[in-house]
Amino acid sequence: MADQTPSGESLLFLTDEQLRKGIEAMFFAYRGFTADPDRILEGMDYGRAHHRAIHFIHRSPGTTVSNLLTILGVTKQSLNRVLRTLVEDGLVEARVGRRDKRERHLHLTPKGQELERELSDAQRARMRAAYRAAGPQAVAGFRQVLEAMMDPELRRQYQGLKESGA
Amino acid sequence: MADQTPSGESLLFLTDEQLRKGIEAMFFAYRGFTADPDRILEGMDYGRAHHRAIHFIHRSPGTTVSNLLTILGVTKQSLNRVLRTLVEDGLVEARVGRRDKRERHLHLTPKGQELERELSDAQRARMRAAYRAAGPQAVAGFRQVLEAMMDPELRRQYQGLKESGA
DNA sequence: TTGGAAAGTCAACAAGGCTGACGTAACTTC
DNA sequence: GAAGTTACGTCAGCCTTGTTGACTTTCCAA
Incomplete structure (x- = not known):
């Protein structure tokens, strides 16, 4: 859909200048996008990597480590470092799989859910404001x-x- | 602008679920957004930080170091490390200011422009495809x-x- | 002439990526 | 039941890119 270009001038939105503006908009918007969670996380021992893990565990409770690996696109060593601290600190629970005992199914503990909510509330508030404005x-x-x-x-x-x- | 909500149901786009989708869209799209330049840069001694510096110097030739600092939002030590390698490698020229000799006015050399073009061509190609599709x-x-x-x-x-x- | 801004530099450190190698338990296949 | 594969964890080491703090040089402007 949205492919009908009745006249040539409809393509003005594809000029290099327009594309450059889009590129810079992505750059600056992504800074805003991560700013609130980053602010919350700084001071705690956590960073953006922990936030991502928490987000996707919340999003897909019971997901396995290798699922998370493919979603996040990092190495298992990198993810493991993050996951280990989250488990040690009691934010994430890694349950041994029932069918396949090699797997670890990841869940947020109540404490983990609390942090997740704090982070996503902040991020959603910004998204909501942007959505409402636009x-x-x-x-x-x-x-x-x-x-x-x-x-x-x-x-x-x-x-x-x-x-x-x- | 765009604040008229004739009936309550127009606010459906502001549900937490819609916001979560937007958040994940930003996450995945940003990965795509940076993927092509990252691919080009790997193997060279440069990274994403160099790309950003090159982009904004190209964008605003003659800009000063402190201008760049506020745009990029990093510390001068961090930027300086990047800038130094770019100057050493002959991609960026730092001209002493004529009015204020403390300032360094940054320009891309022909070699720098060549890399800039390679990087932004790749990034624009993706943007163009996305714009055209949407x-x-x-x-x-x-x-x-x-x-x-x-x-x-x-x-x-x-x-x-x-x-x-x- | 003096205060302070602009720029650069050194040192040390942290987060969070990466590779490579290795170990173990558990599942699958022959 | 042995052999191979998969899922996960971990150790060690490296890189990029960010940080703070301290210090110097230059030089504009009050």
Whole structure:
């Protein structure tokens, strides 16, 4: 959809100048996007990597370590460092799999859920303000462009996650 | 603007679930956004930090070090390390200011411009594909939401940069 | 002339990526 | 039941990119 370009001038939105603005918008917006959780995390012993792990464990409770590895796109050594501290500090529980005992199924503890909520409340508040300011139609466009910007493999991850909640 | 919500159900786009999707879209899209330059840079001695410096020097030739500091939001020690290697390698030229000789005005050398073009060609290609797939209206929404998501100070940076080219 | 801004530099450190190698338990296949 | 594979953890070492703190040089401006 949205492929009809009735006249040549509709392509003005594809000029290098327009693209550069989009690139810089991504850069500055991503700074804002991570700013609130970063602020909350600093002072604690955690960083952005812990936030990501917590987010996706909350998002998909019971997910395995290797699932998380492919979603986050880091090495197991890197993820393990993060996960270990979260388990040690009692924010994440790693339950041995029932069918396959090699797997560890990850869950947030109540304490972990509390931090998750604090972080996502902050991040959602900013998203909500931005969404409200821009309006529903802009939001739809926002999501379309972002989705088109993903690597195909990541897009599948995103879409797979997108509806799996219900 | 865009605040008219004729009926309650227009606010459906502000549910926590919608916001979570937006958050994950940002996460995955940003990975795609940086993937191509990262690929080009790996193997060279440069990283994402060098790319950012090169981008903004290209964008605002003659900009000073402290301008760059506020735009990039890093410490001068961190930026200096990047800038030093770029100057040593002959990609960036730091000209002593004529009015204020304390300032260094930064320019890309032909060699620097060559790398800049390679990097931004890759990044623009992805943006262009995403823009084309989503269409002009979606692009407008995309930019609106991103702009609303920035910190006010960063938004001023962005907007200040936005038109200064012509 | 003096205060302070702009720039650069040295040193030390931390977060969070990476690779490589190795170990162990558990599942799968022959 | 032996052999191979998978999932996970861990040790060691390295890199990039961020941080703070302390210090110097230059030089504009009050």
